[in-house]
Amino acid sequence: MVSEQESNADSRNADIHVPVLARVEGEGAMHVQVKDGEVTDVRLEIYEPPRFFEAFLQGRDYTEPVDITARICGICPVAYQMSAAHAIERACGVTVGGQIRALRRLLYCGEWIESHVLHIGFLHAPDFLGYHSGIAIAADHPRLVESILTLKKTGNDLVELLGGRPIHPINVRLGGFYRTPSRTEFEALRAPLEAARASCIDLIEFTAGFDFPDLEQDYEFVSLRHPSEYPFNEGRIVSNKGLDIDASEWEEHSVEDHVAHSTSLHSRLVERGWYHVGPLARYANNFDRLPEDIQELAHKVGLGPVERNPFKSIVVRGLETLYAIDEALRIISDYTPPPEPFVPVPAKAGIGWAATEAPRGLLYHRYEIDEDGKILTAQIVPPTAQNQPTIESDLRQFVSDHLHLDHVEMQLRCEQTIRNYDPCISCSTHFLKLTVDET
Amino acid sequence: MKPLVIGVGNRDRGDDALGPLVIDALRAICTVAETCIVEGDLSDLTLRWSADQDVIIVDAVMSGASPGDIIEIDAVAERLPNEGQLLSSHGISLADAIELGRLLQRMPRRLTVIGVEAYSFDGLTTVNPAVAESIPKVVTRINDLLAAADGQQTDVFHA
Numbered sequence: 277m278v279s280e281q282e283s284n285a286d287s288r289n290a291d292i293h294v295p296v297l298a299r300v301e302g303e304g305a306m307h308v309q310v311k312d313g314e315v316t317d318v319r320l321e322i323y324e325p326p327r328f329f330e331a332f333l334q335g336r337d338y339t340e341p342v343d344i345t346a347r348i349c350g351i352c353p354v355a356y357q358m359s360a361a362h363a364i365e366r367a368c369g370v371t372v373g374g375q376i377r378a379l380r381r382l383l384y385c386g387e388w389i390e391s392h393v394l395h396i397g398f399l400h401a402p403d404f405l406g407y408h409s410g411i412a413i414a415a416d417h418p419r420l421v422e423s424i425l426t427l428k429k430t431g432n433d434l435v436e437l438l439g440g441r442p443i444h445p446i447n448v449r450l451g452g453f454y455r456t457p458s459r460t461e462f463e464a465l466r467a468p469l470e471a472a473r474a475s476c477i478d479l480i481e482f483t484a485g486f487d488f489p490d491l492e493q494d495y496e497f498v499s500l501r502h503p504s505e506y507p508f509n510e511g512r513i514v515s516n517k518g519l520d521i522d523a524s525e526w527e528e529h530s531v532e533d534h535v536a537h538s539t540s541l542h543s544r545l546v547e548r549g550w551y552h553v554g555p556l557a558r559y560a561n562n563f564d565r566l567p568e569d570i571q572e573l574a575h576k577v578g579l580g581p582v583e584r585n586p587f588k589s590i591v592v593r594g595l596e597t598l599y600a601i602d603e604a605l606r607i608i609s610d611y612t613p614p615p616e617p618f619v620p621v622p623a624k625a626g627i628g629w630a631a632t633e634a635p636r637g638l639l640y641h642r643y644e645i646d647e648d649g650k651i652l653t654a655q656i657v658p659p660t661a662q663n664q665p666t667i668e669s670d671l672r673q674f675v676s677d678h679l680h681l682d683h684v685e686m687q688l689r690c691e692q693t694i695r696n697y698d699p700c701i702s703c704s705t706h707f708l709k710l711t712v713d714e715t
Numbered sequence: 716m717k718p719l720v721i722g723v724g725n726r727d728r729g730d731d732a733l734g735p736l737v738i739d740a741l742r743a744i745c746t747v748a749e750t751c752i753v754e755g756d757l758s759d760l761t762l763r764w765s766a767d768q769d770v771i772i773v774d775a776v777m778s779g780a781s782p783g784d785i786i787e788i789d790a791v792a793e794r795l796p797n798e799g800q801l802l803s804s805h806g807i808s809l810a811d812a813i814e815l816g817r818l819l820q821r822m823p824r825r826l827t828v829i830g831v832e833a834y835s836f837d838g839l840t841t842v843n844p845a846v847a848e849s850i851p852k853v854v855t856r857i858n859d860l861l862a863a864a865d866g867q868q869t870d871v872f873h874a
Contacts, residue, residue: 350755394758398807411811414818422819429759443755 288313288679292687297694298408301351302701308675308690318672320664320694322538324701333654338364338623338645339450345641345656346444349700351394354387354435355634357448358509359641359656363523364450367628367645370621375614376452377509378607383438383445384508384632385604389431389472390442391635392555392593392600395698396483397424400590403692404486420482423475427597430465430472434604437461452618462608469608473601477573480594484577489689491674492584495666496548497557500633506565506599507558509632514561516582517548523629526640532657540701543662550665553637554697555592556583570599586670586696593698623649634659636698660699667694716768718748718861719823723774723809725754729840730782730833733775733850736842740854748861757807761816769864770823771857774809775846776830783832783845785852790826827860829853 290310297304303324309317329348333341341360346353358380365372372380397420398410407413414421432442437457439445447454498519500511514520521529532541545551563571563581571581574595583592625647631640637659644652670693681689720741722734735752742750748771751763764770776786778796788795795810807815809828816822831853834843 390756398758411807411815411818414815418819421815422821425759425762425815428756429762432756432759441754 290675290679290683290686292683292690294687294691297691301349301699304694304699304701306671306690306694308671310675310679313679315672315675318668318675319537320667320671322540322664322701324539326539330654330656333643333651336651338368338643338649338651339621341641341643341651341654342448342450343446346448348656348658350443351391351700352387352634352636352639353444354383354439354448355632355639356641356656357445358384358632359630359634359639360643361448361450362509362630362632363628363641363643364645365621365628366630367626367643368450368621368624369626370451370619372452372619375456375612376618378610379438379453379456381505381508382604382607383435383448385600385607386431386434386438388508388600388635389597389604390428390435391431391698392597393424393427393431395635396479396590396593396597397421397428399698400593400695401483403688403695404483404590420479423479426468427472427475427479430468430601433465433468437465449618450621452614452616454617456613456617458613459611462611466605466608469601469605473598473605476594476598476601480573480591480598481577483594484579484591486590488585488587489674489692490677491586491670491693493669493673495552495556495584496545496550497560497582498545498551498553498662499557499561499638500631501561502565504565506562506596506603507633513631513638515545515551515557516560519545519547523631523640524627526629526631526657527642527655530640530657530662532661538664540661540664542664543657544665550669551662552666553659553662555589555596555635555637556586557637558633559583559592559595566595566599567602570595570602573598587692589696589698623647636660636700637662658700660697660701663697663699667697667699670696716765718769718771718864719764720745720748720750720771720773720857721760721763722750722752723757723772724752727838729835729837730775730831730843730846731836732842733831733833733846734773736847736850737773737853737857740850741857744854745857745861747865748857757809757812758815760809760812761819761821764821764823764826766821766823768823769825769861770827771860772809772826772828773853773857774828774830775833775836777833777836778830780832781845782834782843783849785849785856786830786832787856788828788830790828791822791824795828825864829856 292308294306305321307319345356436442440447496517498515500507501514502511560582627644629642640657642655722738724731724734726732831849
């Protein structure tokens with residue numbers, strides 16, 4: 277909720293300050309200053325206290341990050357579980373394949389559906405429809421909201437069946453799962469998923485009709501790319517400007533800076549600076565990995581294979597939700613329970629790296645483990661930390677291009693510019709810059 | 716259609732475990748009602764019931780009363796306090812979840828909210844003794860509500 281807004285703008289001078297951002301997760305503020313027609317200051321201020329997850333992972337057993345890091349976020353815990361599991365399994369020299377690998381993709385499908393639909397319906401659509409909240413939409417657009425609730429429930433049910441509960445799953449472990457559901461249990465989800473598919477197409481077509489403000493930048497889109505799949509868990513880290521690396525090379529190409537106005541580190545690529553992660557990046561780098569019918573739907577609703585207007589991310593989230601529904605149906609159809617719900621992952625000294633695609637974008641984990649399985653160091657780079665400089669760049673560009681807007685409209689559009697990224701500030705504030713002087 | 720009793724809460728958050736604990740107690744003795752536990756996301760609450768169903772929701776609350784105090788609200792007739800107070804952008808409050816049902820015209824025939832005053836929602840703490848002592852009282856009250864809805868005046872759990 278916005279507790280207070282202080283805005284003062286004319287066509288060439290403006291001071292827009294929103295001390296508490298609404299409809300983003302966590303605690304952040306926005307400050308934009310314009311003097312004589314020039315944007316002189318833009319800050320996405322994140323003041324949520326740092327949470328030090330990387331620090332308290334040190335010394336814990338290598339089996340624990342799958343559960344501990346899931347608590348970083350209530351809407352994308354699966355992403356944290358998957359990045360942690362893949363990184364630690366890599367350190368231990370274990371690869372998970374077959375049906376367990378498919379079930380990990382299925383769990384990710386559930387999370388994308390839950391997260392994307394929540395953002396589309398309750399956090400982002402209100403900006404376009406002129407409401408202060410998703411609940412306020414319900415009175416005038418009941419069918420839309422019922423659709424959103426039904427879609428969200430489909431994602432919740434999927435995560436609950438496979439993860440043990442809809443939030444902070446408890447059925448995930450290194451090497452796979454504690455228990456794998458039966459075919460019958462999954463079959464019960466088929467009809468709701470098929471119904472959700474039709475609702476999702478309606479939702480995509482509805483959101484594609486919104487009035488999108490103009491904003492385009494020459495983003496460096498960074499995401500995973502897999503040889504044959506639209507990426508969830510695996511692939512190389514690529515960009516549209518030539519980045520093509522294994523996760524183990526990430527820290528050679530990306531650095532994190534501590535800036536005064538944010539308790540979340542700012543990420544940048546060593547070679548080219550700020551970059552963009554999330555649905556638009558995945559979509560641009562992997563359009564050819566989407567099934568033909570989804571590509572056709574994208575064209576039908578006016579999107580090309582690359583979409584650079586971040587306001588249209590709401591439509592791309594819809595397309596990714598549709599992909600997640602189709603992929604879930606495919607995995608359920610092909611499913612045969614594996615002989616064991618997990619493969620053993622014995623401890624081994626080493627370093628493991630992994631990046632997976634959280635709903636908000638690339639999520640990188642690195643763990644260094646000793647021969648007893650104790651974690652020596654951990655690093656986690658969440659999507660919102662990576663997108664902060666990009667959000668500030670968008671704000672600067674948008675304000676520069678729209679100085680004619682009155683201050684109310686300008687403030688609203690600036691907030692919307694931030695919400696385009698579905699930022700999760702709580703996720704982003706867990707950095708470790710800790711020096712212990714034991715003398 | 717069987718009545719539905721929903722326990723709202725997180726077992727790992729101190730007194731927030733109240734709702735699930737009441738459902739645990741009910742499941743041991745009650746066959747006349749459907750039961751479910753909603754641990755976090757309340758957005759789909761309104762999809763869990765039917766228009767011709769009697770629904771009881773049990774949740775821990777903080778209103779300034781003494782821990783363990785029990786309140787009861789007829790949520791069809793009146794709105795819950797704290798409407799519009801988002802827990803976070805990733806979740807909506809019980810009050811908003813019910814209001815969503817009202818806006819969508821998806822309210823059940825009867826909706827009773829039983830709230831038990833909590834002492835703490837801190838993680839990794841046990842349930843406050845005064846709150847724990849309320850559990851059998853809440854179960855008894857649910858029995859009374861189910862019996863009244865069924866036109867009985869007796870113990871529906873042990874009939």
